[in-house]
Amino acid sequence: MKLLILDRDGTLNRSRDDHVASPDEWEALPGALEAVARLNHGGWRVVLATNQSGIGRGLFDMASLNAIHAKMHRALAAVGGRVEAIFFCPHAPEDACHCRKPEPGLFEQVAERFGIPPAEVPVAGNALRHVQAGAAAGCPTHLLLTGKSGHLRREVGVPDSALVPGLPTGTLLHDDLGAFADWLLAQPAATS
Structure with a gap:
């Protein structure tokens, strides 16, 4: 089974400083949903790992989060994609929980649920804490230069990974989810 883990805000949809707290605030990034569909059609199963501290802070509730995800699922289905x-x-x-990124708890849960060693599960996201959590769990890591990392591209073009402080060794950089999907789909079958 080919499985990968994506971040949500800033990777699939536009991130907001004040949290995506309702379906009306959820807006897909250009080409992101189509990238998921291409990955699915290439045999990849996609899961999300996302911090949603707005729940713990009382900014929105589970019903709102479920409604956001229902909108996301409908939008993905409309282009032939699936999470x-x-x-x-x-x-x-x-x-101070073990599941809040950059802690690896969510990634460990994914690996356990799907029965796949983390070393075989690539992770991609726009936030440094996402790739740090993936690396801590033993996953191959990919930083997308969108959302929280978009400034890197604006400042220096596509930077060398060595120029990003705190980036786990071996992390590959990609312009966006579409570029990551293109890269992943071009890899030999045994490589993730």
């Missing part, structure tokens, strides 16, 4: 599962951390930062 298998969504793993999320509802805790506020002060809760």
Whole structure:
């Protein structure tokens, strides 16, 4: 089974400083949903791992999060894409849980649920904490230069990974989810 883990905000949809708290605030990034569909059609099962501290902070509730994800699933289906599962951390930062990225808990849950060694599960996201959590779990890591990392592209073009402080060794950089999908689909079958 080919499985990969994506971040949500800033990777699939536009991120907001004040949280995506309702379906009306969820807006797909250009080409992101089509990238998921291409990955699915290439045999990849896609899951999300996302911090949703707005729940723990009382900014929105589970019904709102479910409505956001229902909108996302409909939008993906409209272009032939699918997300298998969504793993999320509802805790506020002060809760010091093991599932809030950059801790590896969500990635460990994914590997356990699907029965796949983390070393065989690539992770891609726009936030440094996403790739740090993936690396801590033992996953191959990919940083997308969108959302929280978009400034890197604007400042220096596509930077060398060595120029990004805190980036796990071996992390590959991609312009966006579409570029990552193109790269992943071009890899030999045994490589992730």
